[in-house]
Structure formats: C-alpha cells, structure tokens
Amino acid sequence: MAADPRFLKYVDEHQDDYINRLAQAVAIPSVSGNISYVKDVEAMADFLISQLESLGVKTQRRPIGTHELEGKEVDLPPVVIGEIGNDPKKKTLLIYGHYDVQPALLEDGWLYPPFELTKDPEGTGKLYGRGSTDDKGPVLGWLNVLEAHKNLGLELPVNMKMCFEGMEENGSENLDKFIESEKDKFFTGIDCMCISDNYWLDTKTPCLTYGLRGINYYEIRISGPGRDLHSGVFGGTVHEPMTDLIAIMSKLVTPTGEILVPGIKELIAPVTADEQAKFEAIHFEMKDIHDAVGADVTISNDTVKTLMGRMRNPSLSLHGIEGAFSAVGSKTVIPASIKGKFSIRLVPNLTVKEVTELVVKYVEDEFKKLGSKNKCEVVLTHGGEPWLADPNHYSYRAAHKATEAVYGQAPDYTREGGSIPVTLDFANILNLNVLLLPVGRGDDGAHSTNEKIDTDNYIRGTKLLGSYMYELAAISKE
Amino acid sequence: MAADPRFLKYVDEHQDDYINRLAQAVAIPSVSGNISYVKDVEAMADFLISQLESLGVKTQRRPIGTHELEGKEVDLPPVVIGEIGNDPKKKTLLIYGHYDVQPALLEDGWLYPPFELTKDPEGTGKLYGRGSTDDKGPVLGWLNVLEAHKNLGLELPVNMKMCFEGMEENGSENLDKFIESEKDKFFTGIDCMCISDNYWLDTKTPCLTYGLRGINYYEIRISGPGRDLHSGVFGGTVHEPMTDLIAIMSKLVTPTGEILVPGIKELIAPVTADEQAKFEAIHFEMKDIHDAVGADVTISNDTVKTLMGRMRNPSLSLHGIEGAFSAVGSKTVIPASIKGKFSIRLVPNLTVKEVTELVVKYVEDEFKKLGSKNKCEVVLTHGGEPWLADPNHYSYRAAHKATEAVYGQAPDYTREGGSIPVTLDFANILNLNVLLLPVGRGDDGAHSTNEKIDTDNYIRGTKLLGSYMYELAAISKE
Numbered sequence: 001m002a003a004d005p006r007f008l009k010y011v012d013e014h015q016d017d018y019i020n021r022l023a024q025a026v027a028i029p030s031v032s033g034n035i036s037y038v039k040d041v042e043a044m045a046d047f048l049i050s051q052l053e054s055l056g057v058k059t060q061r062r063p064i065g066t067h068e069l070e071g072k073e074v075d076l077p078p079v080v081i082g083e084i085g086n087d088p089k090k091k092t093l094l095i096y097g098h099y100d101v102q103p104a105l106l107e108d109g110w111l112y113p114p115f116e117l118t119k120d121p122e123g124t125g126k127l128y129g130r131g132s133t134d135d136k137g138p139v140l141g142w143l144n145v146l147e148a149h150k151n152l153g154l155e156l157p158v159n160m161k162m163c164f165e166g167m168e169e170n171g172s173e174n175l176d177k178f179i180e181s182e183k184d185k186f187f188t189g190i191d192c193m194c195i196s197d198n199y200w201l202d203t204k205t206p207c208l209t210y211g212l213r214g215i216n217y218y219e220i221r222i223s224g225p226g227r228d229l230h231s232g233v234f235g236g237t238v239h240e241p242m243t244d245l246i247a248i249m250s251k252l253v254t255p256t257g258e259i260l261v262p263g264i265k266e267l268i269a270p271v272t273a274d275e276q277a278k279f280e281a282i283h284f285e286m287k288d289i290h291d292a293v294g295a296d297v298t299i300s301n302d303t304v305k306t307l308m309g310r311m312r313n314p315s316l317s318l319h320g321i322e323g324a325f326s327a328v329g330s331k332t333v334i335p336a337s338i339k340g341k342f343s344i345r346l347v348p349n350l351t352v353k354e355v356t357e358l359v360v361k362y363v364e365d366e367f368k369k370l371g372s373k374n375k376c377e378v379v380l381t382h383g384g385e386p387w388l389a390d391p392n393h394y395s396y397r398a399a400h401k402a403t404e405a406v407y408g409q410a411p412d413y414t415r416e417g418g419s420i421p422v423t424l425d426f427a428n429i430l431n432l433n434v435l436l437l438p439v440g441r442g443d444d445g446a447h448s449t450n451e452k453i454d455t456d457n458y459i460r461g462t463k464l465l466g467s468y469m470y471e472l473a474a475i476s477k478e
Numbered sequence: 479m480a481a482d483p484r485f486l487k488y489v490d491e492h493q494d495d496y497i498n499r500l501a502q503a504v505a506i507p508s509v510s511g512n513i514s515y516v517k518d519v520e521a522m523a524d525f526l527i528s529q530l531e532s533l534g535v536k537t538q539r540r541p542i543g544t545h546e547l548e549g550k551e552v553d554l555p556p557v558v559i560g561e562i563g564n565d566p567k568k569k570t571l572l573i574y575g576h577y578d579v580q581p582a583l584l585e586d587g588w589l590y591p592p593f594e595l596t597k598d599p600e601g602t603g604k605l606y607g608r609g610s611t612d613d614k615g616p617v618l619g620w621l622n623v624l625e626a627h628k629n630l631g632l633e634l635p636v637n638m639k640m641c642f643e644g645m646e647e648n649g650s651e652n653l654d655k656f657i658e659s660e661k662d663k664f665f666t667g668i669d670c671m672c673i674s675d676n677y678w679l680d681t682k683t684p685c686l687t688y689g690l691r692g693i694n695y696y697e698i699r700i701s702g703p704g705r706d707l708h709s710g711v712f713g714g715t716v717h718e719p720m721t722d723l724i725a726i727m728s729k730l731v732t733p734t735g736e737i738l739v740p741g742i743k744e745l746i747a748p749v750t751a752d753e754q755a756k757f758e759a760i761h762f763e764m765k766d767i768h769d770a771v772g773a774d775v776t777i778s779n780d781t782v783k784t785l786m787g788r789m790r791n792p793s794l795s796l797h798g799i800e801g802a803f804s805a806v807g808s809k810t811v812i813p814a815s816i817k818g819k820f821s822i823r824l825v826p827n828l829t830v831k832e833v834t835e836l837v838v839k840y841v842e843d844e845f846k847k848l849g850s851k852n853k854c855e856v857v858l859t860h861g862g863e864p865w866l867a868d869p870n871h872y873s874y875r876a877a878h879k880a881t882e883a884v885y886g887q888a889p890d891y892t893r894e895g896g897s898i899p900v901t902l903d904f905a906n907i908l909n910l911n912v913l914l915l916p917v918g919r920g921d922d923g924a925h926s927t928n929e930k931i932d933t934d935n936y937i938r939g940t941k942l943l944g945s946y947m948y949e950l951a952a953i954s955k956e
Contacts, residue, residue, distance in 0.1 A: 213710060215710070224773055224775040225773055231795040231797070231823065232895045232897060233788065233895045234767075235794070235795045235821075235895065236735055236787035236793030236823065236895070237767060237776055237784050237787040237788050238767075238771055238777060239777055242797070243733050243735075244733050246727045246728045249724045249728070250724045250725050250728030251728075255722050255725055255848040255849060289716075292712075293707060294705050295704050296851065297702040297703055297852055298715055298717075299714075310712070314714070315709070315713035316713070317713045317720070318802075319709070319803040319808075319812075319813070320799060320809075320811075321798060322803075322806060324796075324804070326798050326799060326800055327800065328800060330695045330797075330821075331819075332695070332896075333797055334795055334797075335797070335798065341809075345709065345710060373775040373776070418708060418710025
C-alpha cells in the first residue's frame with residue numbers, strides 16, 4: 001500500500017520546518033564520550049522527549065546505571081523509550097536510533113561550526129553539522145512522519161515502539177542489559193524492527209542492509225628476555241621475540257588476503273543463487289573503491305569479488321605491534337616483550353568461539369615449530385558475532401516497495417563490512433528480523449569533519465520511512 | 479719491561495688523591511646531549527686542560543665547529559689535544575678518551591646523586607657517579623700515571639699524544655673531520671694507539687678488545703592506500719601494506735638467527751686456528767649471559783658458539799614498525815604507509831656497500847613475488863663498517879704483559895658486538911693499530927642509572943695503563 005498522498009505532499013510543503021527541527025537538534029552538542037558534554041547529552045534526551053510527547057508518543061526516560069568517564073563516575077545517558085498506537089489489528093514496528101554524537105571541534109578542520117546546522121552553503125543542498133546524518137537526521141525523520149500524520153489528522157498505519165539511546169558513539173554501554181531486562185515488558189508484541197543508522201554504499205543508490213561482519217580481535221603476546229636488549233651486545237645470541245612474532249604473523253594471511261588459519265575457509269556459508277544475484281545487482285564500480293582508498297590497490301578488479309571481499313567473506317588484517325620500536329629514527333633495540341595485533345572479520349557461519357579455537361591452535365602449533373625458547377600466548381581481546389537478516393522477510397519487501405515508490409528504483413541489497421553491535425543485541429535478544437534502512441549517502445562523513453546530510457536525503461528519507469510504514473502495514477507476512 | 483716499582487708504590491700510596499681527582503671530575507655534569515649543560519661541558523674541558531698543563535702536557539683547546547642542540551645553534555665541545563715527550567728514540571703512543579657523559583637524573587632511579595662521587599657506600603669499594611667509568615675514570619687513569627712520574631721525577635718511557643673529545647655520547651660529531659684535518663700535522667709520528675672506553679666481558683677477567691661489529695640499519699618502506707583505512711570497510715578488498723611488510727620481514731632471519739639474505743654468509747671471513755683458540759680461552763659461562771638477559775633464551779648452550787654469535791658473526795635484528803598501530807588496546811586500522819626497521823651487525827669481510835646491495839636486491843625480489851600493488855622501497859638509514867685489529871701486534875703483546883703483571887693472569891681477547899665509531903675513524907684515517915684496553919667491569923652500567931667504577935679497577939687500571947707504557951717502550955716491533 002503506497003503512502004497516503006497527503007502525507008507525501010505535507011512533507012514537501014514542510015521541508016523548512018523539518019530542517020529547522022534538525023537545526024535545533026544539531027545545536028545541542030550531545031557528545032557522549034566527553035565529560036564536558038554530560039549536560040548536553042541530558043538536554044538532548046529532554047529535547048527528544050518533549051518532541052515525542054508533543055507528537056502523541058507516550059515516552060519514558062529510563063536510567064541505565066553509571067559509568068566512568070575521564071576518571072569520574074557519572075550517570076549513563078538515559079534510554080528514551082516510547083510507544084504510539086496499540087491497535088491489535090495493526091503490525092507493531094520497533095525503531096531504534098541514537099541521540100548522541102561523535103566529538104567535533106572547529107579546529108579539527110570543519111568548514112563551519114560543527115554544532116550549528118549550516119544550510120546549503122554551496123548551493124548543492126548539503127546540511128552541515130555534527131549529527132546531521134549520524135544519527136539525528138534519521139531519528140528526526142521518524143518524528144517528521146509523526147508530525148505530518150498528527151497535523152493532517154491521519155491515522156498511523158502501524159503501531160510503533162521506539163528505543164533511543166545516548167551512548168552509541170561510546171560503546172552502547174548497558175543497552176544490551178536494558179533490552180534483556182525489558183524483553184518481556186516493553187519489548188513485547190513487536191513484529192519487526194527498523195534501524196536507520198548506516199549509509200548508502202555510494203552517493204546515488206538507495207539500499208537495504210541485511211548483514212554485518214563480526215570481528216575477533218587478537219593479540220599474540222611473545223616474551224622472553226627479562227628486559228629490552230641492545231642488538232650489538234645480544235644480537236646473534238638470543239631468541240628474539242620480534243623474529244618469532246613476525247614469523248607467526250606472516251603465517252596468518254597471504255598478500256592476496258587468503259586467510260591461512262586452517263578450517264576457517266570451510267566455515268564460510270556457501271553463496272546461494274539469490275545472494276549471488278543480489279551482489280551482482282549492486283550499483284558499484286571499481287572507481288568507487290579506488291576513490292575511497294585513494295589508490296588502485298584492490299586485490300581484484302572484479303566488482304562482485306570486491307564487494308564480496310568487503311561484505312560476505314572473512315578478512316584478516318594485521319594492525320601493528322605494541323612494545324616494539326615504533327618511533328621515527330633508528331633504535332638498535334631487541335624488544336623483550338611484544339604484542340602483535342590482528343583481527344578477523346567474521347561472516348556466517350564463523351562464530352567467535354570456533355574461530356578462536358582454530359586461531360589459538362594454529363598459532364600455538366606454528367610457534368612450536370619455531371623451536372624458540374620464548375613464550376607465546378594468543379589472546380582474544382574482543383569478539384563480536386556476525387549478523388545476517390533474511391532479506392526476503394516481509395519487512396525487507398515492504399522497504400523494497402517503499403524505496404521504489406520514493407526513489408523510482410529498486411534498492412541495492414548491501415551488507416556492511418564493519419560491525420554495529422546493537423543490531424545483534426536487538427536481533428538476538430528479541431529474536432527479531434532487523435532491517436537496516438539507511439537515509440544518508442556514503443560520503444556523509446559520519447565520524448569525520450564536515451559531517452553532512454543532503455536535503456534531498458533528509459526529505460526523501462522522511463518520505464521513505466513513512467512509506468515503509470504503509471507498505472509494512474499492507475504486506476502479507478507470508 | 480715491567481713498570482718502575484716506584485711508580486706502582488706511588489699509585490698504592492695515593493689512592494685517596496686519585497679518588498678525589500675523580501670526585502672533582504664527576505662533580506662537573508658534562509652532559510653533551512642537553513642544552514642546559516653546555517657550560518658544564520666547557521668547564522670540564524677547562525678542568526682537563528688545567529690538570530694536563532699542571533702535569534707538563536702541552537695542550538691545545540681546539541674548536542671544531544657548531545651544531546644544533548635542541549633547536550639552538552651552539553659550539554661543539556672543543557677537542558683537547560696534548561703532547562708530552564718528544565724523544566725520537568722512544569715510541570709515541572696516541573691515547574683517546576672523552577670528557578662528556580650521558581644524562582643522569584636522581585629521579586631516574588639513582589641511589590645517590592649522580593654528579594657527586596659516592597665513595598664505597600656498601601663497603602665493596604664501588605665509586606658511584608655519572609662518568610665514573612665512562613669515561614672520566616679511565617681518562618684520569620692516564621693523568622694519575624703522569625702525576626706519579628712527575629712527582630717521582632721519573633722519565634716517561636714513551637712519548638705521548640692525546641686526543642680528548644666532549645661529544646662522544648652525542649655522536650662524536652666532526653671528530654672524523656678533525657682527525658682528517660690534523661692527519662699530517664698533530665697526528666704524525668705515532669706508533670700505535672690505545673683507547674680505554676669499553677669494559678670487561680664479565681666482572682672478574684681483564685681483557686684486550688680487538689674487534690667491533692659494524693652495523694647497517696635499514697627501513698623497508700611500504701605504502702599503497704592514500705590514507706589509513708578501516709578494516710571493517712576495506713579488509714578483504716585491498717593489498718594491505720602490513721601484510722606485505724610482515725611477509726618480507728619474515729624472510730630476513732630465522733628464529734635461530736640464521737640470516738636468509740643470500741650471499742651474506744659467504745662473505746664471513748673463515749675462523750682461523752688462532753682466533754678459535756682465543757675464543758675458547760675466554761672466561762665465560764652460559765650463566766653470565768642468562769643473568770645479563772634475565773632469562774635462558776639463548777639460541778645455543780655452547781659458550782664458544784654464543785661468544786662467536788655475539789662477537790664475530792653477523793646478526794640480524796627486527797626492531798619494529800613505524801606507522802602501524804603500536805599503542806595499548808585495539809584499533810581496527812589498515813595502516814596506509816609503514817616502515818619496517820631492522821639492522822644487520824657486520825663483521826669482516828662484510829662491507830656496508832656489499833651487504834646493502836645484497837639486501838636491496840633480495841627485498842625487491844621477494845616483494846615482487848608477493849604480487850602486491852603496493853610500493854616497496856628499502857633504505858639504508860645508517861651504515862658503519864666492522865673493525866678488527868691484529869691482536870698479535872706489539873701493542874697488544876705489550877698490553878698482554880702489562881695485564882699479567884698487574885692482574886697475575888693473561889687477558890681474555892674479546893670483541894664487542896656493538897660499534898664504537900671513533901675507533902674506526904682513528905684506525906682508518908691514521909692507519910694505526912688501535913688497542914682497546916678496558917679499565918672497568920662488565921657490570922659498571924655505563925649508560926644506566928647507578929654507574930660505578932670499582933676502586934680496585936680504578937687503581938689497578940692506573941697501574942695497568944702505566945705498565946702498558948713500560949711494556950710498550952721495551953717490546954720489539956717485530
């Protein structure tokens with residue numbers, strides 16, 4: 001069911017109001033990772049609550065404990081939950097967003113003050129400001145939808161539950177516990193979930209995102225000598241931890257990206273015909289990645305192979321070494337105790353546990369082969385599972401139709417190479433299909449200087465979110 | 479010819495005077511690497527000159543240009559040259575020492591104020607203070623010899639020329655140019671040279687040092703992406719510089735220390751029977767190196783193999799990586815541009831040039847095999863040739879006899895694994911046999927906190943230097 005035409009007309013006619021709402025939100029510097037902004041994060045929660053209440057949403061401001069920020073124990077930003085509509089004949093949609101933002105300072109290289117929405121300074125419709133696209137714009141997109149319906153006296157096609165947090169940019173601390181604790185209370189009766197907190201792959205093509213890679217981060221810790229040694233005095237007499245570490249690290253991955261840890265490749269889920277078709281349909285040229293990387297250093301020149309390398313295959317990156325000489329210049333040190341760091345991006349059916357077992361065994365075996373008297377230990381310092389939704393779920397089908405209606409083209413089906421842990425928390429704890437429905441473009445610069453959202457994306461994004469609700473209401477669950 | 483007994487008796491009777499002279503010298507904080515101490519370094523040169531002049535040495539205070547120290551252009555510490563005796567029937571000995579010291583702060587962990595000679599605080603004869611052993615003690619040893627002869631009215635058995643610098647701890651800047659410029663002026667008519675600026679291998683056995691390893695320091699520079707990348711977004715799609723670098727670095731040396739660069743092994747001079755005998759005679763136990771290293775991580779359990787590994791074989795150490803992630807924690811970065819650092823210790827007949835040619839060719843060949851689109855460059859950032867003296871030269875034979883006379887035992891013949899560039903400069907520019915005749919023990923802590931010299935080493939060292947002059951005077955050049 002297409003969106004009510006009055007809704008779409010209202011959106012077109014109230015663009016300035018919507019942009020002003022975004023300007024009000026951007027003006028509140030709700031930086032969650034900095035003690036100086038604690039009150040601003042609270043103020044942003046208050047702003048959101050007052051906006052939601054004025055639009056008829058029953059809200060709750062829920063404390064979720066304290067945390068240490070720059071050495072001080074402070075309250076975590078509250079979770080704001082809300083609901084509107086309770087019609088058992090309608091589907092119930094859960095939405096998530098976050099009201100906190102990344103840090104930003106004018107002197108970092110911003111063209112305009114980051115906490116002031118700078119409207120279209122170049123005549124291309126860009127709206128600059130911290131949080132404009134991550135994630136205040138998309139969150140306000142939902143509010144814009146609600147406002148249109150309220151002012152037009154239109155009934156919402158679905159019931160809505162909402163969960164907004166203020167700690168996304170700082171680790172989403174305690175959100176998983178909150179979801180767990182409200183699993184059988186607030187988070188009941190939900191049919192499906194939509195999150196607008198990621199981006200198009202490029203700057204032109206709307207997409208639906210149905211997968212995220214997980215990550216296992218490891219340290220190989222090698223030690224031996226009691227202290228750092230002078231290579232003039234001891235070079236040639238002792239087993240050097242660096243030699244051992246480099247030998248092990250060289251056995252993890254080939255220069256063409258093949259992971260050498262036995263057993264990992266075998267865990268990768270086979271590519272289905274449907275998946276293959278979805279990858280082949282993605283609008284993507286090699287130039288896109290060469291531009292993003294700043295050079296042609298891609299392993300493959302094939303777009304589908306490259307996209308699969310990014311989205312549906314595991315990858316292993318060597319990040320660096322802690323404890324070795326890393327400064328400018330020449331130091332003739334034999335480092336005594338070092339930590340080699342690498343991570344593996346996980347995809348179905350790789351699990352944190354299975355991959356770790358394979359990695360630990362392999363590294364231990366390879367270290368034994370070296371015949372070194374040093375000690376070696378492999379430690380998983382962080383593990384996050386991959387996530388994959390069913391892209392043929394009715395929620396995705398509804399979003400597909402909404403995209404076609406608003407953009408006049410079918411969306412690409414993408415996955416993200418990185419992780420968004422809250423997605424997994426909602427999907428797994430609440431056992432829900434989660435749709436990632438991005439509003440912004442791939443060049444929005446979410447965590448960079450000069451973050452922006454294009455007016456067209458913000459306005460059509462509002463239509464997209466509203467249209468999705470209409471399509472979702474009408475679509476068959478079968 | 480044994481030393482004049484009156485000289486030896488004088489030394490025994492004037493221990494306190496000698497220790498007081500050392501206390502005066504240690505009290506001048508002549509740190510050459512710190513702008514705050516520029517005047518103290520000058521004061522130390524003045525002290526040395528006045529001492530030498532009072533002992534009958536004709537001295538000159540020679541400026542050798544300026545250098546940049548902490549951003550300021552300042553005069554280099556002067557070279558102090560001197561001569562005493564000009565008898566054509568006597569041999570002429572050149573000695574070298576340095577009057578500057580390493581930095582030292584009480585809060586670094588010194589038990590006693592570093593610029594105050596703390597005499598025998600533990601009842602074991604140790605004299606604590608910065609410069610006590612490196613190199614003020616040995617330099618004053620020569621002055622003690624001169625004082626004894628002057629006060630006893632004894633003729634010196636040899637003519638002496640002296641060269642003392644104040645920049646040894648800060649790179650000996652311009653000393654090579656000074657030697658070159660005075661090659662045919664001050665530095666003429668010299669038979670041989672003695673430097674007292676290194677240490678016994680252990681704490682019990684006097685030694686003569688006849689070799690130093692050289693060093694080639696390299697950077698393997700790999701770059702590709704235009705900027706650092708996020709491994710979630712780009713892992714699996716691009717050639718990662720770290721993967722390439724680790725692959726190359728792993729092909730340089732085995733965990734048992736074997737250098738894999740083809741052609742280097744073949745350049746090593748074969749071990750002669752005389753050399754083998756000298757190595758086998760060295761007083762050394764595996765416990766010595768295990769104690770020094772702080773663990774049993776030695777490649778070999780054989781003392782001769784271990785000593786040769788340190789002194790007469792090349793070694794390759796991997797020092798670290800500049801530009802990769804090196805901090806505590808987890809960062810999912812793909813570094814765009816990195817420098818892997820390693821060095822090779824050189825021994826005869828390896829030369830800086832030949833080894834560099836082999837290394838560059840090998841690294842380039844191995845990089846090509848990787849099939850990477852990144853760029854790779856190998857750069858020699860510093861090169862220093864190895865040095866080897868003839869340990870059967872008459873100067874060594876004289877020192878051998880002097881050691882037997884003073885210590886009642888033959889010296890070990892050692893080489894140092896590290897480099898002392900001034901040795902090469904003197905040996906090569908002046909075409910001289912250089913004897914390294916250490917006064918201090920292996921545990922003196924030359925560049926560490928709590929630097930010390932043992933009273934016995936200082937006093938017997940004075941006798942040793944004097945006795946060496948007598949033996950040198952008498953020995954046949956054949």
